[in-house]
Amino acid sequence: MHCFVFLFIFGCVNKALCLQSSCGVEQELATTQGAAGCGWNLKRPAATVEHRTVSVDPDAKYSTLANEEMPTVQGEEKKLQTRSDCLMVSSGYGILLYGEGPQRPVHVDSFYMDIQEVTNRQFQNFVNATGYVTEAEKFGDSFVFEGILSETVKNQITQAVAAAPWWLPVKGASWRHPEGPDSNITDRLNHPVIHVSWMDAVAYCSWASKRLPTEAEWEYACRGGLRDRLYPWGNKLNPKGQHYANLWQGDFPSHNSGEDGYIKTSPVMSFPSNGFGLYDMVGNAWEWTSDWWAVHHTTDQQHNPKGPPSGTDKVKKGGSYMCHKSYCYRYRCAARSQNTPDSSASNLGFRCASQDQR
Ligand SMILES: *[C@@H]1O[C@H](CO)[C@@H](O)[C@H](O)[C@H]1NC(C)=O
Ligand SMILES: *[C@@H]1O[C@H](CO)[C@@H](O)[C@H](O)[C@H]1NC(C)=O
Ligand SMILES: [Ca+2]
Ligand SMILES: [Ca+2]
Numbered sequence: 001m002h003c004f005v006f007l008f009i010f011g012c013v014n015k016a017l018c019l020q021s022s023c024g025v026e027q028e029l030a031t032t033q034g035a036a037g038c039g040w041n042l043k044r045p046a047a048t049v050e051h052r053t054v055s056v057d058p059d060a061k062y063s064t065l066a067n068e069e070m071p072t073v074q075g076e077e078k079k080l081q082t083r084s085d086c087l088m089v090s091s092g093y094g095i096l097l098y099g100e101g102p103q104r105p106v107h108v109d110s111f112y113m114d115i116q117e118v119t120n121r122q123f124q125n126f127v128n129a130t131g132y133v134t135e136a137e138k139f140g141d142s143f144v145f146e147g148i149l150s151e152t153v154k155n156q157i158t159q160a161v162a163a164a165p166w167w168l169p170v171k172g173a174s175w176r177h178p179e180g181p182d183s184n185i186t187d188r189l190n191h192p193v194i195h196v197s198w199m200d201a202v203a204y205c206s207w208a209s210k211r212l213p214t215e216a217e218w219e220y221a222c223r224g225g226l227r228d229r230l231y232p233w234g235n236k237l238n239p240k241g242q243h244y245a246n247l248w249q250g251d252f253p254s255h256n257s258g259e260d261g262y263i264k265t266s267p268v269m270s271f272p273s274n275g276f277g278l279y280d281m282v283g284n285a286w287e288w289t290s291d292w293w294a295v296h297h298t299t300d301q302q303h304n305p306k307g308p309p310s311g312t313d314k315v316k317k318g319g320s321y322m323c324h325k326s327y328c329y330r331y332r333c334a335a336r337s338q339n340t341p342d343s344s345a346s347n348l349g350f351r352c353a354s355q356d357q358r
Pocket of ligand 1: 121122124125128
């Protein structure tokens with residue numbers, strides 16, 4: 001089933017102004033507590049990183065099979081068309097430390113964006129067609145949030161991330177086994193695929209004849225046509241008492257009340273879409289972008305910026321079901337975080353974009 005929705009968007013988006021009432025508070029929270037919370041420091045030990053170079057050659061490895069076996073369930077895409085004189089200003093909430101500011105005018109050409117995070121079912125299709133093995137499966141482990149592990153698995157773990165002790169490297173954790181060997185995705189085929197590295201995400205998107213969105217494209221898509229807003233739907237986190245994203249309610253990291261209905265990932269599209277018809281742009285799973293991470297940006301106007309030419313970390317956007325304001329206020333369109341390209345974790349996934357309709 002191929003469903004495409006053609007959406008023309010006229011209007012300028014994305015001047016994320018610092019809100020006077022909350023900016024100072026946020027800056028303080030971010031600098032004191034933010035660093036480790038969003039999956040930062042989930043770096044593989046240097047020793048294991050070296051033998052883990054994965055080459056992705058879509059032509060050689062995937063295209064033949066891909067042509068024979070296209071996914072039976074194809075996610076929808078939206079065309080996001082921008083006017084040529086439209087200025088998009090990326091970021092600008094005021095967290096200079098993480099490169100959210102200063103505000104800067106950016107133009108992005110029209111592109112197609114998946115309306116949902118790539119699901120386990122879609123990823124399974126890809127793996128069935130290509131035999132692809134993810135980096136977490138090759139390494140033999142992946143990071144899982146302690147709060148969702150069984151006692152059996154927890155008891156077998158001896159190391160943790162110093163700055164974020166609730167992240168545990170779990171042997172056998174992968175997209176097929178999100179909380180380790182005693183878990184599976186049978187009942188979660190419509191949830192976002194997680195435990196996928198940046199390389200894995202690139203491999204999937206290439207197979208689908210797509211690509212990862214740039215950070216600027218991702219942010220443009222997140223804003224859903226609204227100006228100067230924190231979230232894809234506006235400035236209030238819970239308008240009319242409703243939840244608009246799968247986030248964390250309660251106290252992080254000890255108690256997740258699951259008030260929004262989910263303490264782990266949720267099926268994609270469980271919460272309302274934004275003005276562009278895109279779902280889960282914030283919350284549920286973090287999403288990889290194609291950009292290398294940097295915190296210094298030019299304030300000159302840019303056309304289709306693609307980030308720095310090189311780096312050590314890739315930018316991820318949108319926050320996850322683990323984000324709570326006290327610790328990881330990253331469920332804003334402007335917010336950003338980073339991981340090394342070979343990182344994988346129980347709250348990190350992706351969606352694809354493309355220049356042409358796929
Ligand atoms: C992938 O293959 C497995 C094993 O053959 C099968 O159970 C599953 O339904 C397939 N998934 C898709 C999405 O086709
Ligand atoms: C998957 O996990 C569920 C419990 O979460 C279990 O009941 C089921 O037997 C498991 N399925 C497989 C194929 O391991
Ligand atoms: Ca939740
Ligand atoms: Ca998301």
